[in-house]
Amino acid sequence: MTPGTPEEVLDAVAEALAEGTPLEILGAGTKRNYGRPAEAGRRLSLSRLAGITLYEPNELVMTARPGTPLAEIEANLDRNGQQLAFEPADYGAVLKGAEDRDKTGGATIGGIFACNLSGPRRIAAGAARDHILGVKAVSGRAEAFKSGGRVVKNVTGYDMSKLLTGSFGTLAVMTEVTFKVLPAPDDSRTVVIPGLDDRAALDAMTKALTGPWEVTAAAHLPKPLAQRSWVARIAGANAATILRLEGPAPSVAARAKGLGEGLAGFGTVGELAHADTRALWREIRDVHPLVSPSALGPGCEVWRIAAPPSEATAITGRIAGNLRTQAFYDWGGGLIWLAIGALDDMAATKRAAIVRAAIGEAGGHGTLIRADAETRRTVPVFQPEPEALAGLTRRVKENFDPKGILNAGRMYAGV
Amino acid sequence: MKMPKPDAGVIARRKQIVGALRDIVPGEGVIEEVDELRAYECDGLTAYRELPLIVVLPRTVEQVSRVLAYCLANDIKVVPRGAGTSLSGGALPLADAVTLGLGKFNRILDIDYDNRCVVAQTGVTNLAITEAVEHKGFYYAPDPSSQIACTIGGNVAENSGGVHCLKYGLTANNLLGLQVVLMDGQVIRLGGKHVGADGYDLMGVLTGSEGLLGVITEVTVRILTKPETARAFLLGFATTEAAAHCVADIISAGIIPGGMEMMDRLAIHAAEDFVHAGYPRDAEALLIVELDGHEAEVDYLIGRVRRIAEDNGAASVRISADEDERLLFWAGRKAAFPAIGRISPDYYCMDGTIPRGRLPEVLTGIAELSKRFGLRVANVFHAGDGNLHPLILYDANIPGELEKAEEFGAEILKLCVKVGGVLTGEHGVGVEKRDLMGVMFNEDDLKHQQRLKCAFDPKSLLNPGKMFPILHRCAELGRVHIHRGRTRHPDLPRF
Ligand SMILES: Cc1cc2nc3c(=O)[nH]c(=O)nc-3n(C[C@H](O)[C@H](O)[C@H](O)COP(=O)(O)OP(=O)(O)OC[C@H]3O[C@@H](n4cnc5c(N)ncnc54)[C@H](O)[C@@H]3O)c2cc1C
Numbered sequence: 001m002t003p004g005t006p007e008e009v010l011d012a013v014a015e016a017l018a019e020g021t022p023l024e025i026l027g028a029g030t031k032r033n034y035g036r037p038a039e040a041g042r043r044l045s046l047s048r049l050a051g052i053t054l055y056e057p058n059e060l061v062m063t064a065r066p067g068t069p070l071a072e073i074e075a076n077l078d079r080n081g082q083q084l085a086f087e088p089a090d091y092g093a094v095l096k097g098a099e100d101r102d103k104t105g106g107a108t109i110g111g112i113f114a115c116n117l118s119g120p121r122r123i124a125a126g127a128a129r130d131h132i133l134g135v136k137a138v139s140g141r142a143e144a145f146k147s148g149g150r151v152v153k154n155v156t157g158y159d160m161s162k163l164l165t166g167s168f169g170t171l172a173v174m175t176e177v178t179f180k181v182l183p184a185p186d187d188s189r190t191v192v193i194p195g196l197d198d199r200a201a202l203d204a205m206t207k208a209l210t211g212p213w214e215v216t217a218a219a220h221l222p223k224p225l226a227q228r229s230w231v232a233r234i235a236g237a238n239a240a241t242i243l244r245l246e247g248p249a250p251s252v253a254a255r256a257k258g259l260g261e262g263l264a265g266f267g268t269v270g271e272l273a274h275a276d277t278r279a280l281w282r283e284i285r286d287v288h289p290l291v292s293p294s295a296l297g298p299g300c301e302v303w304r305i306a307a308p309p310s311e312a313t314a315i316t317g318r319i320a321g322n323l324r325t326q327a328f329y330d331w332g333g334g335l336i337w338l339a340i341g342a343l344d345d346m347a348a349t350k351r352a353a354i355v356r357a358a359i360g361e362a363g364g365h366g367t368l369i370r371a372d373a374e375t376r377r378t379v380p381v382f383q384p385e386p387e388a389l390a391g392l393t394r395r396v397k398e399n400f401d402p403k404g405i406l407n408a409g410r411m412y413a414g415v
Numbered sequence: 416m417k418m419p420k421p422d423a424g425v426i427a428r429r430k431q432i433v434g435a436l437r438d439i440v441p442g443e444g445v446i447e448e449v450d451e452l453r454a455y456e457c458d459g460l461t462a463y464r465e466l467p468l469i470v471v472l473p474r475t476v477e478q479v480s481r482v483l484a485y486c487l488a489n490d491i492k493v494v495p496r497g498a499g500t501s502l503s504g505g506a507l508p509l510a511d512a513v514t515l516g517l518g519k520f521n522r523i524l525d526i527d528y529d530n531r532c533v534v535a536q537t538g539v540t541n542l543a544i545t546e547a548v549e550h551k552g553f554y555y556a557p558d559p560s561s562q563i564a565c566t567i568g569g570n571v572a573e574n575s576g577g578v579h580c581l582k583y584g585l586t587a588n589n590l591l592g593l594q595v596v597l598m599d600g601q602v603i604r605l606g607g608k609h610v611g612a613d614g615y616d617l618m619g620v621l622t623g624s625e626g627l628l629g630v631i632t633e634v635t636v637r638i639l640t641k642p643e644t645a646r647a648f649l650l651g652f653a654t655t656e657a658a659a660h661c662v663a664d665i666i667s668a669g670i671i672p673g674g675m676e677m678m679d680r681l682a683i684h685a686a687e688d689f690v691h692a693g694y695p696r697d698a699e700a701l702l703i704v705e706l707d708g709h710e711a712e713v714d715y716l717i718g719r720v721r722r723i724a725e726d727n728g729a730a731s732v733r734i735s736a737d738e739d740e741r742l743l744f745w746a747g748r749k750a751a752f753p754a755i756g757r758i759s760p761d762y763y764c765m766d767g768t769i770p771r772g773r774l775p776e777v778l779t780g781i782a783e784l785s786k787r788f789g790l791r792v793a794n795v796f797h798a799g800d801g802n803l804h805p806l807i808l809y810d811a812n813i814p815g816e817l818e819k820a821e822e823f824g825a826e827i828l829k830l831c832v833k834v835g836g837v838l839t840g841e842h843g844v845g846v847e848k849r850d851l852m853g854v855m856f857n858e859d860d861l862k863h864q865q866r867l868k869c870a871f872d873p874k875s876l877l878n879p880g881k882m883f884p885i886l887h888r889c890a891e892l893g894r895v896h897i898h899r900g901r902t903r904h905p906d907l908p909r910f
Contacts, residue, residue: 014897014898017895017897017898018897018898056770056772057667058663058666058667058771058772059770059771059772060666061770081669082669116616118611122610122611123610126584126588126610127610127611129616129619130584130587130588139863141895141896142896142897142898143859143862143863143896144859145859145860145862145863146856146860147860147863147864149768149835149836149837149855150770150835151768151769151770151800151801151802151835151836151837151840152768152800152801153576153580153585153768153797153800153801153802153840153841154768154837154839154840155573155574155623155839155840155841155842155843155844156837156838156839156844156848156852156855157844157852157855157856157860157861157864157882158620158623158624158628158864158867158868159574159587159619159620159622159623160620160863160864160867162587162616162619162620162622163615163616163617163619163620163867165616165619166613166614166615166616167615167616171615182671183669183670183671184669186669206529209531210528210529210531210640211640212552212640212641212642212643212709213709214708214709214712247708247712248712248715248716250711250712250714250715251708251709251711251712251715253711254709254710254711254712255709255711255712258709304611306609306610306611306612306613307609308527308530308607308608308609309529309530309531309609310527310529310530331610331611334609334610334611335611363607363608363609364607364609365609365611365612365613365614367613382613382614383612383613383614385614386603386604388597388601388602388603389603389604389605389614389617391601392597392603392617392870392871393614393615393617395869395870395871396615396617396867396870398870398893399866399867399869399870399892399893400863400866402893402895403895411614
């Protein structure tokens, strides 16, 4: 079904509820393979419920229907020198297993909030959840409700907008989202330190992020992955630790100089200008170093691991001791992208257990982003929750979708 | 304000409950004497008072867990309490409820510079976190004016803000992890020392939940490196319209200042008389615009903001020459509430948020209401994010004046909602704005909020009487209604 109005969404959900037919909720369907395969008798696509309904650049706010293509939103923002500061990633290449990095794009704004996407600027500006201001939605009870508003400061009632952000369509179908937009920086530069091993890179990133330079992104590409960059200076580097600075041009220049001096102890420091900076961080954001082409063959699994930055190399080290892997680091080490080569003789559950055990010691979350459907059915895709929390998660689901008709089982069994 | 009818049965069992709580929290952690209970009879919204049934001050997470499990098993209501500075009556006691005070949870557990975070027990004050890390050049960004007193757990429960939230975000945006005890005594952890956890964003939901969903026992917050430089502009304007326009122009120029505050004439004079900050007495509106960050950036932005201010006809433009002067500029703003306290026996602080562009019109509306109600109003507010704090001046000793002030306040909030804003930007709904929720939300909106409550606290024992005008029973909310009339629309496009 492809409803074109919020009323039609309500009708579609009411019908599914009356019949007991589970629905698969889609935007453009670019992230269908993200999460557990949902049990569904019918598809509900929001692609026709599209369009920007409010954009006030002076108020830093936009409202859009869920099916609005991200490209349309970004084009509008761009005309006003604004952006989505949370830098939503495009997982197209990772999820489709596309070997060609051009086969991406097409994401809708509803999907971006439903999956709570973010990008390298997560450490400075937050994720989608930090930018959503209000939402209108239809719950699994076939009732329309709204939450939040269009202003930044609002504590009127529970923050249901955050609840729906990252809930993968399992609680309600969003029919409208209102979010914060912010000025885009005039200029950006990337400070590059070549040749560091992972541990030294982690130290360099920590130093950069604890200094006065207002670094807005910090990543490290070990040697084999740096070579895959389309940015020549990075491809030629023997591993690349990269630090992004953004803002007014005079400020960026001064901070880049200061940062370079501050990190001189780590080696010879280079710099990338605005155009290369944009290209490079797009690659990092969209996980290109691991997937285009797949670093470990087409059948590789890809994990996204969020953990305390200081634990990053310990985690990758523990996993590498047991599996054939390649990894790179974003968020100053707080995010690890890890590919595991296809291992025919090892069960998927065993691989997952190795990864989760390695994270567990550090206190973090591991999400299995890319794997075949069978694996995603048998291995918990999202970090398994301890019993008390899992119980709470189930009760939240039951209260919003008591008959399990919205993306049933997409996040956890029964949720 | 009508509170839920106290349960006489529970009140009759008071002695027995005291005994049971003493078994869980031995020593002086259970308070039952009226004289001592008096200290807990209200929070920052002092117009409402009620003696709690009992106050319990646990020291450990295990004690909190056992207290809650006991209260659940015995159908006893619980009101969580931090420092009691809430301005919306969120921590107001109930005659038949145990007030669960978290003041003993006052230790910082871990300072982790490499991961740029602090782990603190819930009762640690907001300011204590900054104080613990500032010698290394770090700070915790959200800075409510009550930061010396309010607790970090209370900040989470209210999603508190401060003048620096325009650039650095509210409590919600600076939070990494929580430990929470649920009403059934189970302990959960959300997030950790990292961002980007998956699963439902229950941390986001608990933030701003006003003690209705769970009891927070531990908080992990992100700390930031102190900006290299900070300088403040003091801009005087002949009209509030011009000041509001200047705010809009700064934002549209792509500049997000560290803080951007506005004060009107009455507030300017009260503050100037009190702290002598050098505010222009002839101005109708004053803006404080703080630019912080790297020195090169601040220097560059000073030039741009100065031009924008001049283009908007600023009558006076001053930039702080040094750190002392910057702090002096702020001193007036920070003391604005007590300064108003000097010129009026009582004042009532409102907290609506509006789209910035509607500022002139809303200020005019407030001025008209002020005439209609015959009460003065001073405006001090977070202009950058449209969060208004009209202070209504009244005298509680004059019969009927408090009620008049409240009615005036409600009219202001309705006006905020009418122009696309909300009832509360940072102080919470509590009891104060509870009965206004219907201005913003319809029945289905509120029912869905309460269903979230049902997932956490199905018997509605945690902080009842706050936030929701009508409490539906979870059994009733849980029923599924099949909307036959809405189904089978043949015209609905299908694959
Ligand atoms: C002079 C003054 C200035 C203020 N300035 C600001 C300001 O600039 N910005 C701003 O946002 N607020 C401000 N406030 C309001 C107030 O300080 C904040 O709301 C603060 O966060 C409350 O913290 P508290 O510890 O006092 O909480 P309390 O008042 O004790 O409780 C507040 C609410 O949180 C709940 N609660 C408290 N602790 C817990 C816990 N551990 N677990 C679960 N629930 C809990 C309570 O049940 C209650 O509903 C100001 C107040 C005053 C008196």
